[in-house]
Amino acid sequence: MARSSRSRMSNEINAGSMADIAFLLLIFFLVTTQIVEDKGIRVALPPWSEEEPDITKLKTRNVFSVLVNAQNQLLVRGEIASIDQLRERAKEFIANPTKREDLSESPKKAIISLKNDRGTNYKTYLSVYNELKAAYNELWNEESLRMYGKPYSDELPLSMRKAVREKFPLVLSEAEPTAFGEE
């Protein structure tokens, strides 16, 4: 009696073990993979050349020099500064809205010069870099809103992004670091 009822019920393939097989695969993938979260600050390094670029030819007003020493202290255009002020100062320097004599002549001529020590903490270096990049990003965003009424993002067509970037070209020159605080 029991037998006949069983044979009548199992008129489809037993898929019970399918779940086990799938579980096995799932666990294998869980173990061998990692969830990617690779994000970062994108940088284009300058091509290698034997001689150092000469920045003495540039007018001092066009150069925004940032020095970071081995104690992670900042010297911005000859004065001690903190990282929090860096973004605002860089923005003011690049755009120069009030046409001050000591800031850049035009955004196209503005150059940011970054120099660190071999003993500088990577964390500090990156946050300085981050602030300088943020200054440009904010300027691009403002310009993009003014020109096209849209924020500067990846959704903006490439030609528009290029036009915005051309108005504020990012020129960040990194000098060979000093070696006072190498551990």
Place this chain on the structure above:
Amino acid sequence: MSKFQKKRGKSSPAISTASLPDIIFMLLFFFMVVTVLRDSELKLKIVTPQATELTKLEEKSLVNYLYIGRPLERFQEEYGTAPRLQLNDKFSTVNDIPVFLEQHKVKVPEKKRSRITSSLKVDGEVTMGIVQDVKTKLRKSGQLIVNYSAKQKSD
């Protein structure tokens, strides 16, 4: 009322598990899509710093990873505590970088080679000396697109 109960009791007593494989497969595919295969075991302690101006790395096959940090405790006896560079699975020196880049390059189709990115995964507490050496070597090897790996700052 009694009619219903009778019928239920007679037919399948177990819950049908026919849809379970489908559900598990769905999970499996989800994980396969959102993850990548782990390629190397980290021998360094790396906590990347936080930043705000981040860009996402798009094509994983075009990215090679350079790790810089202090060796983990179990490697310290052999390799010391000074910051080291790790390429693939082993401790390396700056001079191994050109070969490492070349090895990655041959796996990439020629058309896409100009878009190869080097992702530097550097511990926040490391000093710039070794990072600078790596950067100089990358420049000399013609690898100019670099990504400083960082976490999104949450404020």
